[in-house]
Amino acid sequence: MAKQSSFFTSISRLYPHVRPILPRLVMGLLCALLASVMALAIPQVLRVLVNESLKPGGSADAVWGASLLILALGIAEAGLVALRRQFVINPATTVETRMRVSLYGHLQGLTVSFHDRWGSGQLLSRAMTDLNFLRRWMAFGAIMLVVTTLTVVIGVVVMFSMSWQLALIFLAAAVPIMIYGFRFRTRFSKVARRSQDQAGDLATTVEESVHGIRVLKAFGRSREALENFNEQAEELRQTEIAKAKHLATFSLVVTLLPELALGVGLVVGILLASTDQLSIGSLVAFFATAAVVAAPVEFCGMLLAMALTAKSAVDRHFEVMDAQNTITSPDQPRRPAGLKGALSFRNASFAFEDAPDKPILKNITLDIRPGETMALVGITGGGKSALLQLVPRLYDVTGGSITIDGVDLREFGVEDLRTAVAVAFEDTTLFSSSVRDNVLLGAPDPGSAEGRDAALEEALDVAQAHFAYSLPHGVDTLIGEEGLSLSGGQRQRIALARAIAAKPAVLVLDDPLSALDVNTEVLVEARLRQVLADTTTLIVAHRPSTVALADRVALLEDGRIAAVGTHAELLAQNSHYRYVIASLDAEPRDLDSELSALEDQSEEISR
Amino acid sequence: MSSASFGTANEDNAHLSRNESKAVRRRSLTLLGSLIRPVRARFWLTIGAVVLSQAARVAGPALIAFGIDHALPAVRAGDSLPLVFAGVAYLAAAVVAAGLTALYVTWTARLSQAMLLDLRVRVFRHTQRLSLEFHEKYTSGRIIARQTSDLEALRELLDSGVSSLASGMLFMAFTAVTVFALDWRTGVLVLAAGVPMYFLARWYQKHSQIAFRESRVVSARLIVHFVETMTGIRAVKAFRKERENAARYAELSEDYRRATVRSINLNGIFQPGLVLIGNVCVALVLLTGGFRVLSGGLEVGVLLALILSTKRFFQPVDQMAMFYNSFQSAQAALEKVSGLLEEIPTVRPPKTPAALPHAQGSIDFNGVEFRYGDGPVVIPRLDLHIPAGQTVALVGQTGAGKSTLAKLIARFYDVSAGSLTLDGVDLRQLTTEDLRRNVVMVTQEAFLFSGSVADNIALGRPEASREEIEDAARAVGAHAFIMELPDGYDTDVNKRGGRVSAGQRQLISFARAFLARPAVLILDEATSSLDIPSERMVQQGLAGLLRGTRETGTRETGTRETGTRETGTRETGTRETGTREGGTRDAAGGLPAADAASGPDAAPAAGRTALIIAHRLSTVETADRVLVVHDGRVVEDGTPAQLIGDGGAFARLHGAWKDSLV
Structure with missing residues (x-):
């Protein structure tokens, strides 16, 4: 029975959402009931009217009266059908929309580690397919389930009033149906859930196949991707068919058993009637009622399946809604007056949520003075990016603390913190809007259009992203999702401009110049140096040229800060640093010959 | 309609x-x-x-x-x-x-x-x-x-x-x-x-x-x-x-x-x-x-x-x-x-394909013109011959058209006029299978698909054995970090501990290209997120791959040692040292020489043609030939030494880059 309670616990979680529209749902239910009563009543009324008032030579008024009465009932029936929809549809879509928006809001709030684990296809299927289904269930399935159940109950009561023996036979069929119903519920729920999950995975695969289209094309692996997709789609197909088979078996049981009972009832009824234990009139009426009840009983299978699918949709919805956002603002956020931007790591450690035994960063202690530029150097995969992401609290430290101006990051309001800290990531994510909107995304509002233009211009200038002006519509050109129509270098510069335009107290840059050519890099660096003069900056560097921007360098080795110093100091003192940052061609012979060749050239040019 | x-x-x-x-x-x-x-x-x-x-x-x-x-x-x-x-x-x-x-x-x-x-x-x-x-x-x-x-x-x-x-x-x-x-x-x-x-x-x-x-x-x-x-x-x-x-x-x-x-x-x-x-x-x-x-x-x-x-x-x-x-x-x-x-694909497979199972890798641009759709001409009339086995570096400012040239060779786009041939066969006449087996492009975005690390590398050649996959990873220096993942090569890249950094993603995508062993390899800023030691390893591996010799396997451990050793930095990834070393290792029988896919195209002296776009000129220096591209035209063409000697755009770039290394 634990299973049954779990169905109701799941569905009852909808209650807070449904409560405001409950009166309208009840009204809708009443309309549906009335409409079905009306549909049942019309034939009875007809029978009475025709038999009572219509006789050859009768009055024309009676005909008119009867017709008008039937017409009125007919209009009422249609009206009630329309009214039910009116009562239910609008509120149900409102609930759907509210749940969708709150799901989206919740997802936006959830931590990056949550999103690392969840494919966007799974989330999308929850936001669209599941909620669409829930809406339809609320507006139709749930109401019909109640109406159908009531119809069956009333029908059975009526049948009892006609012949208790026959009704008992009919009711006997209900016992195996109930027993089978429980099994059906368990099995069907499982399959329904599996099909929803597989549909979500399939959506994720589609998304990946489009995002990774370049790789698939470059290696000519579209066929393999198709095979993989085909396999997954085939699995989903199998699941759907398994689902249909469960439903089919249940329909079989639900259709067959009552009919079998009626078959037995027919024989018994005739035998009873033959010994006058039952009147022929009651026998006829009993079967007439049974015919009315049979249709809703059959319908039950479908409605039950719908309810079970709705249940797993609710479960899936709350699976996400129950995920806790662990990175939240404190109750009383602190905010140092006049941020200076002194960034300090105090014994900070970090391990990813799902691998707590393998810390990426261990006991990081590092002080970056206000206005200072600190380069972070280390080998690929050494945790540099993870360290950067701790600063805007995309992840939280798992040990120790990080402070800005002595205030723990966790004591800041999250939004305040992210206003104070701006980031340019390794993977540049641009949004599908204009260059202008992308660059000014995190920028403080200067209050005037001119101010905004100036901020935009400066940021684009520092990032050497002047190309933006020569796009088809200049800075108002819409750039695609992830800036797909821009080259890697162009995207990187827009992302850099975005970080700069935010005018943060602390700027965090993850190898922001990697995709730039040497000339552009030199230009960007020259301008960056001016901008960075009074901004605290933590910058991941793979090249000596980027390190040159920094006042000091921190070397990350095996998740610890191995050394801090100037480029020259570290170069002289630290072999690992040399290993990580030293240029590729250290063969003096080559260098000399090339340098001398270069000098010759420059002499020639200067002459 | x-x-x-x-x-x-x-x-x-x-x-x-x-x-x-x-x-x-x-x-x-x-x-x-x-x-x-x-x-x-x-x-x-x-x-x-x-x-x-x-x-x-x-x-x-x-x-x-x-x-x-x-x-x-x-x-x-x-x-x-x-x-x-x-x-x-x-x-x-x-x-x-x-x-x-x-x-x-x-x-x-x-x-x-x-x-x-x-x-x-x-x-x-x-x-x-x-x-x-x-x-x-x-x-x-x-x-x-x-x-x-x-x-x-x-x-x-x-x-x-x-x-x-x-x-x-x-x-x-x-x-x-x-x-x-x-x-x-x-x-x-x-x-x-x-x-x-x-x-x-x-x-x-x-x-x-x-x-x-x-x-x-x-x-x-x-x-x-x-x-x-x-x-x-x-x-x-x-x-x-x-x-x-x-x-x-x-x-x-x-x-x-x-x-x-x-x-x-x-x-x-x-x-x-x-x-x-x-x-x-x-x-x-x-x-x-x-x-x-x-x-x-x-x-x-x-x-x-x-x-x-x-x-x-x-x-x-x-x-x-x-x-x-x-x-x-x-x-x-x-x-x-x-x-x-x-929607009709603008790049279509041929109706009557010409077979080219094992290309040598010579590329010819014959009067090629290119524009995106009806847009302005990006590449105005280009004639260019790249002989098989040559390593060509494309140099030029961002937006000069380097990537476009690369994408044309990979047939991501079709030329608007003229023709582009591989071993004398127009690219448009090659079946997708032939084209992709012979030409592979590694881009800057190193996208990983859900699945294991091994699956992601195997994308380069799905029929490859686990050994070949690991060899490819070793060749680019990715083996070590992969082994440190919770389940090694079987680690799901989306799951527990499978997160890899952008640099590591690039290494994996390099391993893909290594596994594919194409006749023509195109690298479009494929090393931009790598740190210098990783780039060094990739370059050594690359040198071997381009020579067409077998030198996967023990390579990485070699470089790791030299890397951590003080003197290691001296040993550069130039092609000469790379191949010499690889050759001796092979001769020493350190590895089984069997490689099913490279068998036919590992014919003697069958080097690979490579087109490298990199603003880090370290890669460029080891190229046989440098093309400086400006506004879709090749403005300089020669060996790195020649171009430095000529004092043109490349020499200036080179100078700037040298400065940046200090």
Whole structure:
């Protein structure tokens, strides 16, 4: 029975959402009931009217009266059908929309580690397919389930009033149906859930196949991707068919058993009637009622399946809604007056949520003075990016603390913190809007259009992203999702401009110049140096040229800060640093010959 | 066919002109027809099952009537045979009806799932086939919308529609015959009800078509926004876009809700409207019949039967309305899907391909011109010969056209004029298989797919053994970090501990290219996120790969040692040292020489042609030849030493780069 309670616990979680529209749902239910009563009543009324008032030579008024009465009932029936929809549809879509928006809001709030684990296809299927289904269930399935159940109950009561023996036979069929119903519920729920999950995975695969289209094309692996997709789609197909088979078996049981009972009832009824234990009139009426009840009983299978699918949709919805956002603002956020931007790591450690035994960063202690530029150097995969992401609290430290101006990051309001800290990531994510909107995304509002233009211009200038002006519509050109129509270098510069335009107290840059050519890099660096003069900056560097921007360098080795110093100091003192940052061609012979060749050239040019 | 709504061009417009509307409807119906065709046998079988089960159901009441009218008197007369017959027949009918019901429920699912699978795969295959040019304009979110919510609409139609339509039609036909048999005048009256119903349906079709189109457009927008937010969640958080996003999403959701409500409300008029027409018809039958009864022209019993039949005739109208509703919705969805399928890939496989199983790798640009679509000319007339085995570095400013040249060779785009040949064969005449086996491009975005690390590397050559995969990883220096992952090569890149940094992703994508061992390798800024030691390793591996010698395997451990050792930095990744070392290792028999795929193309001296785009000139220095590109033209061409000697653009770049290394 634990299973049954779990169905109701799941569905009852909808209650807070449904409560405001409950009166309208009840009204809708009443309309549906009335409409079905009306549909049942019309034939009875007809029978009475025709038999009572219509006789050859009768009055024309009676005909008119009867017709008008039937017409009125007919209009009422249609009206009630329309009214039910009116009562239910609008509120149900409102609930759907509210749940969708709150799901989206919740997802936006959830931590990056949550999103690392969840494919966007799974989330999308929850936001669209599941909620669409829930809406339809609320507006139709749930109401019909109640109406159908009531119809069956009333029908059975009526049948009892006609012949208790026959009704008992009919009711006997209900016992195996109930027993089978429980099994059906368990099995069907499982399959329904599996099909929803597989549909979500399939959506994720589609998304990946489009995002990774370049790789698939470059290696000519579209066929393999198709095979993989085909396999997954085939699995989903199998699941759907398994689902249909469960439903089919249940329909079989639900259709067959009552009919079998009626078959037995027919024989018994005739035998009873033959010994006058039952009147022929009651026998006829009993079967007439049974015919009315049979249709809703059959319908039950479908409605039950719908309810079970709705249940797993609710479960899936709350699976996400129950995920806790662990990175939240404190109750009383602190905010140092006049941020200076002194960034300090105090014994900070970090391990990813799902691998707590393998810390990426261990006991990081590092002080970056206000206005200072600190380069972070280390080998690929050494945790540099993870360290950067701790600063805007995309992840939280798992040990120790990080402070800005002595205030723990966790004591800041999250939004305040992210206003104070701006980031340019390794993977540049641009949004599908204009260059202008992308660059000014995190920028403080200067209050005037001119101010905004100036901020935009400066940021684009520092990032050497002047190309933006020569796009088809200049800075108002819409750039695609992830800036797909821009080259890697162009995207990187827009992302850099975005970080700069935010005018943060602390700027965090993850190898922001990697995709730039040497000339552009030199230009960007020259301008960056001016901008960075009074901004605290933590910058991941793979090249000596980027390190040159920094006042000091921190070397990350095996998740610890191995050394801090100037480029020259570290170069002289630290072999690992040399290993990580030293240029590729250290063969003096080559260098000399090339340098001398270069000098010759420059002499020639200067002459 | 009007060109304005061809393909996905006019996709966001719900209000189409009459002709356009007709065209897209036709397109959508054609698609539906083409989906049904392969399963038409099953389609008719399913309908047959529906019809038979309905017939078995009708038998029930008839048997009850038989029982009461005949068996009961017979029992009273002491003859129980009719009773036995009635009982057995009723049970048999019940078994048949239930069995057929179960059958058609399963068959309907099979039918609809077969069609859905067909369409899913078709859309997937087609989107994979479409050129990059298309993908750059059409966002992934839209394709996902087509693949999810649009297909969902079709699924609703298929799941509920077929059986309800068939049983409804049959039921109505059956009842109509009964009515006609009883009284033809009433029959005509009932049929006359079809006229207002037709007009109502027309009205509904006209309006719901727009409403459903709107709903498709808005739902696609909603999905696009959702996907964009979730895939870019880091940037969303870092730049506090949450609030703006939430407002936008709420707005889109509200639009979607309104579009949904509009379509449902139309149905809310349509469906009760049909019920109303039916009920009015019943009243009319009563009225006309009543007067005929008064005048003695009709018996009361017949009138009652007529009215009840008429009432029953209109019963399935409810279901039909539902069917028509899902049909309209599915049609609007298929309009969008068929539009996507109508898009023609600009880069098409050849009709009569030329076979080129093992290319040498010589590339020729003959009078090549290139522009994106109708845009300005990006590459004006280019003639260029790259002999097989040459390593060519492309140098130039961002936006100079280097990547475009590379993409032309990889046939991501087709040349606008002239021809581009590989071993003298025009790229456009190569099958996709031949082209991709011979030409591989590694881009800056190193995308990893869900699955294990090994799966991701195996993308380079799916039939590769685990050993070959590991060799490729070793060759680029990725082996060490992969082994440190929780499950080594089997670590799921999306799961526990499988997170890899951008640099590591690039290493994995390099390993892919190594595994593929193409005749022509294109590297488009493929090392930008690597740190220097990693780049060094990649370069050593690369040198070996380009020489065509076997030198995977022990390579990495070698460099690791030299790397950590003080003197290691001295040992550079130049081609000479690389190959010499690799050669000796091979000679020493450190590795088995068997490599199935490289067997044929590892012929003596079969080096690989390489095209390298890198602003880190370290890679460029080891090239055989440097091409300096400016505004789509090759402005300098020569060996690195020559160009440095010439003091042109390359020499200046080189100088600047040298400075940057200090």
